[in-house]
Amino acid sequence: xxxxxxxxxxxxxxxxxxxxxxxxxxxxxxxxxxxxxxxxxxxxxxxxxxxxxxxxxxxxxxxxxxxxxxxxxxxxxxxxxxxxxxxxxxxxxxxxxxxxxxxxxxxxxxxxxxxxxxxxxxxxxxxxxxxxxxxxxxxxxxxxxxxxxxxxxxxxxxxxxxxxxxxxxxxxxxxxxxxxxxxxxxxxxxxxxxxxxxxxxxxxxxxxxxxxxxxxxxxxxxxxxxxxxxxxxxxxxxxxxxxxxxxxxxxxxxxxxxxxxxxxxxxxxxxxxxxxxxxxxxxxxxxxxxxxxxxxxxxxxxxxxxxxxxxxxxxxxxxxxxxxxxxxxxxxxxxx
Ligand SMILES: [Zn+2]
Numbered sequence: 168x169x170x171x172x173x174x175x176x177x178x179x180x181x182x183x184x185x186x187x188x189x190x191x192x193x194x195x196x197x198x199x200x201x202x203x204x205x206x207x208x209x210x211x212x213x214x215x216x217x218x219x220x221x222x223x224x225x226x227x228x229x230x231x232x233x234x235x236x237x238x239x240x241x242x243x244x245x246x247x248x249x250x251x252x253x254x255x256x257x258x259x260x261x262x263x264x265x266x267x268x269x270x271x272x273x274x275x276x277x278x279x280x281x282x283x284x285x286x287x288x289x290x291x292x293x294x295x296x297x298x299x300x301x302x303x304x305x306x307x308x309x310x311x312x313x314x315x316x317x318x319x320x321x322x323x324x325x326x327x328x329x330x331x332x333x334x335x336x337x338x339x340x341x342x343x344x345x346x347x348x349x350x351x352x353x354x355x356x357x358x359x360x361x362x363x364x365x366x367x368x369x370x371x372x373x374x375x376x377x378x379x380x381x382x383x384x385x386x387x388x389x390x391x392x393x394x395x396x397x398x399x400x401x402x403x404x405x406x407x408x409x410x411x412x413x414x415x416x417x418x419x420x421x422x423x424x425x426x427x428x429x430x431x432x433x434x435x436x437x438x439x440x441x442x443x444x445x446x447x448x449x450x451x452x453x454x455x456x457x458x459x460x461x462x463x464x465x466x467x468x469x470x471x472x473x474x475x476x477x478x479x480x481x482x483x484x485x486x487x488x489x490x491x492x493x494x495x496x497x498x499x500x501x502x503x
Contacts, residue, residue: 204496207252217233253265263297265294292352299390304319329361349417366419371425380454421444446486447486448488
């Protein structure tokens with residue numbers, strides 16, 4: 168298919184089709200729809216807790232009762248899916264809160280599926296929020312510093328995913344970036360009979376400075392070092408394709424690129440190369456930048472947010488994970 172004009176000016180005048188909103192809408196190549204949105208939520212213990220995250224205006228750590236209120240608003244606005252992160256009361260060296268049958272995410276899944284059976288409940292599968300050291304895997308302490316162990320971590324991740332699905336999660340989303348974790352989770356779920364539960368893997372997750380505000384939200388800042396020994400180097404695109412290929416071979420149903428806006432080339436190449444359902448995670452830093460500039464009156468928060476999400480769609484993303492999902496769903500309705 169050629170996208171180049173067959174005729175030249177004055178026979179071809181691109182402006183002819185830009186004359187009115189109706190014409191522009193008729194020839195629009197990419198659309199945003201609330202059905203593509205996923206809202207990440209942070210859940211913690213207690214009652215009536217709605218703890219604001221300073222660097223992410225409008226985002227809160229929520230106790231179960233408040234979580235239900237937030238989910239209700241999202242659902243009414245037309246957001247079809249939630250992505251859950253848990254903040255446990257206690258952390259340890261084995262991340263036991265991650266796979267406890269009565270862990271915070273497991274409890275959240277149960278109440279959400281009871282109150283909103285039509286919503287798709289996705290759980291983030293990782294250990295960092297539950298580890299006393301804040302890393303995504305088991306740590307071996309050495310004189311030269313800690314090392315994050317890959318293979319022993321897989322068992323804990325698989326166990327975590329299984330406990331989420333046993334609680335009723337519709338989909339699991341491993342975000343740890345350990346090698347081989349999609350296979351470990353797929354095998355564990357299949358062994359338990361959950362052959363129909365899809366895996367959305369954070370396949371190309373980059374070590375990014377755009378995650379700054381999230382660490383406050385999830386209380387998951389590493390106590391030592393950083394995550395560069397397992398998350399990807401921001402400079403690498405070919406490696407991202409290999410990561411995606413691996414996850415697909417291991418059984419991922421949906422692949423994700425994270426962060427989103429600064430990685431449009433990765434989204435584009437992943438979609439073009441593999442053609443699988445592709446998710447883009449517009450991360451905390453992307454959200455906070457827009458919120459901060461919007462609050463100053465320097466940009467139009469609503470217009471910029473919609474344009475950024477449209478760009479993700481244009482690059483090839485099918486699924487948009489964003490903290491602004493509820494607002495976006497409302498704005499899209501108002502536009503109709
Ligand atoms: Zn993690």
